[in-house]
Amino acid sequence: MGILRMGYIHTRVTDLAEAKNHYANTLGLYETHAEDGKVWYKGWDEWDHHSVVLEEGGVGVVKYGFKVQYLEDIDRIEKKAQDFGAKTERFSAGEVAEVGDGLRVYPPSGHVFEIYHEMTSWGLEVGTHNPEAFPRHLVGVGVPGLDHSLLTCEDVGLMEKFLAEVFDFYTAEKVMSSLDDDADTLGVWMTPSNSIHQLAVIGGPQGKLHHFAFQLDDWAEVLRAADLFTMDDVSKDVGPTRHGITRGKTVYFFDPAGNRNEVFAGGYMAYPDRPCIIWTADQLGKGIFYHDRELNERFTTVLT
């Protein structure tokens, strides 16, 4: 009951042909629809119609979709959003392609969030009867599905409050300016579920995208992904390495438009009763890149 997960991300890309090559041939997403300068994708282990929408023209994130378990969850979130003071608007089935009746919410981060309960079902690529462990003929990296996103906004603490109060997310890990009582919240890794993070927030300009991530199974797949990025001339940012925050194994890279992507494996199961992990600003480098123990400048400055 409540939000199940980040169900889709809709992003802009400067050149759709280049982007399709990247997301389909290198990452191995399955195209489920294309129309009017847009293309819809899903991973092989996803069952809904899409988890990624690309739209030609510019860069950055147009909007995020969050799927709820029950139709009534939409009403509840609408009420909470309005109580919080966030603008909302309803949309009807079909207004958002392949998506049922839903709610658009404008959180304090300057992004657009869509809440929905229904999306056209597409089915798992391995089927549901006596399935194989993965599709026999994967393309490229063969990502199973979307994982999470990191966005920026001016007031991280306010956005954490919004996600906690309106979306019932909890904070699995956070970065504080210090351990003092009046310390500032510099970043939060939040989730409504056992996924270690569905949405993370760090300080920066309003409405910007830091990255969105695809799942991988393990460290061996992270290496193979990094190898394929070299073969396919994908612009790599950082990795393979481990995050201190979440413990996940990772490669950051850029799509041809310059949007930062990630492949992410591992990380522990989050629970609301698990102690929240606190990182302090002086250890942020280790928190983000566990092996390098320092940030590179790109990490904090390149946003779309």
Added chain:
Amino acid sequence: MGILRMGYIHTRVTDLAEAKNHYANTLGLYETHAEDGKVWYKGWDEWDHHSVVLEEGGVGVVKYGFKVQYLEDIDRIEKKAQDFGAKTERFSAGEVAEVGDGLRVYPPSGHVFEIYHEMTSWGLEVGTHNPEAFPRHLVGVGVPGLDHSLLTCEDVGLMEKFLAEVFDFYTAEKVMSSLDDDADTLGVWMTPSNSIHQLAVIGGPQGKLHHFAFQLDDWAEVLRAADLFTMDDVSKDVGPTRHGITRGKTVYFFDPAGNRNEVFAGGYMAYPDRPCIIWTADQLGKGIFYHDRELNERFTTVLT
């Protein structure tokens, strides 16, 4: 809201000294208490006081504990259990060592389930401030924590109904005698969360334990565990291999008393809106042991 996870398993062992050697020195659990022929353990990545309780005398499972998110969840489950026709009884803080007020429920499988909201906090071994990725000096396999259990009972379908209606579990995967409408349910893999399974049920005698499992991070750790089992003369059952059901990577083995254990890595994130995977009896071998594609006799006959 509702059950977070299987929080503990309390089992009997024939010889406590041998069992301690197995669970502490080979598996690497941390002993948090010992008293009167009992010992309490937690994994390094668990924060509550214990997830495993051993009691000298016999074999098999004494009872399972399930932790709920809110105190009110206990009332709700009590009501539902009574509606279902299951016997329940309340227990007070301290009656179960280190556990707060709770509810004992007697499901149709012949087992004993304890529902609780509070357990004495012990803390993560890596701490909560700028933690390392894992403890620098792990012992043996170094399992981070308890994962799930498989139990047997005479009426799998009835037990599935109990777990769905009373515990709000859903079925991620199941084994059916066939794809016919009137097919029998031979096994169910159920969860209240994104964990691919917290409790699985297959047909067999009432009140028996098939195995309980500890988490591992990935396939590399599964190999290392199997290697250590050989070095420590642990009685191995099956593996390393992959399950078709859940896709998890696994080794089955026995503790010195003969209770079956498992180390389990991977498996996808479960979601209540994900299509339930159906295995048919003729493919059960592949479902259980994806590589061998056949069961060995021990798997279905050795229970404690």
Added chain:
Amino acid sequence: MGILRMGYIHTRVTDLAEAKNHYANTLGLYETHAEDGKVWYKGWDEWDHHSVVLEEGGVGVVKYGFKVQYLEDIDRIEKKAQDFGAKTERFSAGEVAEVGDGLRVYPPSGHVFEIYHEMTSWGLEVGTHNPEAFPRHLVGVGVPGLDHSLLTCEDVGLMEKFLAEVFDFYTAEKVMSSLDDDADTLGVWMTPSNSIHQLAVIGGPQGKLHHFAFQLDDWAEVLRAADLFTMDDVSKDVGPTRHGITRGKTVYFFDPAGNRNEVFAGGYMAYPDRPCIIWTADQLGKGIFYHDRELNERFTTVLT
């Protein structure tokens, strides 16, 4: 100077079409030639024309090829073979397809060995200038190349003597009936190089093939191979597991004709000054299958 490696194995298969599907589509070997009921294969990381030759009609090994570093090595081996009392015969360039002038030797095991210095060059699939780490589009398991073979004969000690004296192989590991001075040699793992074994010999019928193996990089690739064998309905024998002998990680399986194959990863670098590892018959199970610690009957009885 001397034998570089086992360069090829020439085997019989009952049905060439089925065999081609197995070796090309599942294992991912590259076909370099086909003619008259025969097909020639190489792995992506091999540079000579072929390492596997299949010939329709029956099962088992027709002959093995061993490549020498210098042309003069052939003369030297001929002399030593004759001194040993082994029958030899010369063959001219072209008699063996794509192979230069060479020597056929009949070792005491009842097999046929061909010694050669030249084979038509085919080239690495990744090329030799600024190569990628592996081909971008591998098929199936994508084995890089042939690794080693295990054969049977009646007198293991005599065959070890032949390989040591005539081929300058040394014994990296061996299985003895006991640690007594007069113990029998039950098996030997021998090599002319740092490869942990190029040819292993165990007791059994003359002239038989136990298995031949393909290289894999690591334990992650061993899992993926086992997964693909399930998807492609390959008859699996044993694994994934580790050998005690050589420490290699392995899956044994059968080609459609019933010849046993292996995928093999790891194992340490052998050196002639490294102490020879001795396994005793009572620990043979652990030596062969480190995790199971016991042999299955198939391992010792199914030969081709």
Added chain:
Amino acid sequence: MGILRMGYIHTRVTDLAEAKNHYANTLGLYETHAEDGKVWYKGWDEWDHHSVVLEEGGVGVVKYGFKVQYLEDIDRIEKKAQDFGAKTERFSAGEVAEVGDGLRVYPPSGHVFEIYHEMTSWGLEVGTHNPEAFPRHLVGVGVPGLDHSLLTCEDVGLMEKFLAEVFDFYTAEKVMSSLDDDADTLGVWMTPSNSIHQLAVIGGPQGKLHHFAFQLDDWAEVLRAADLFTMDDVSKDVGPTRHGITRGKTVYFFDPAGNRNEVFAGGYMAYPDRPCIIWTADQLGKGIFYHDRELNERFTTVLT
């Protein structure tokens, strides 16, 4: 017949206590002797008395040892070295601790090479009878042994000629200024065996050490090593990543004195008949760091 491998490296360290902590507690080498400001180490999978010698006072490499298969190889190398014009001198058993009679050679790179046939035997940590796959209680990273070294000198082409003519090494991979006939040789990766490299040479000051490397089994161990380096505050240089050259997986890091170390896993089996891989200067970044595809300044400037 000839050089088996680089058997030891003797280096200087500024502070022996710090160095011992690094090589013994973090890397897990076994101390076999200590005396007069020196300490001798071996890895768990090495059988000779030592592979690393540390000497307090300064940084950089004092000398390298190369073990030959036969005593006569020393005479042969002496003759060839003198023919090449290199200065040589004999040393007697015991002059170099735990080493038998040998030959000191002064190659054109400005380093000191010792050729020896005998070293006091210490034995494998797992023994030679029915051994376990690795020691049950490894310390830290638990490196099995020394792998290779990269040194610098002014004339790479001349040093390649020396290693080829005097040591019978061959070049597995090399970096050329271009593909033109008169291109300069910028770096060579050379070996006398199937080890992908025992000694690599790049242009730079005479007599300097770029790094020496320890073996690891696979990519999973590379991650664990990188994790432990963070926990133990080891100064990391680059990685985890893959090399284009050799395909090996790697982490570069520094000992407390500032000598660069590496942990290295994988890489293919080298053969003298395998085509030599040529990298061109414009692709050097990809050759060294396959994922980043660019060098950092430290890589070419920090030497000891």
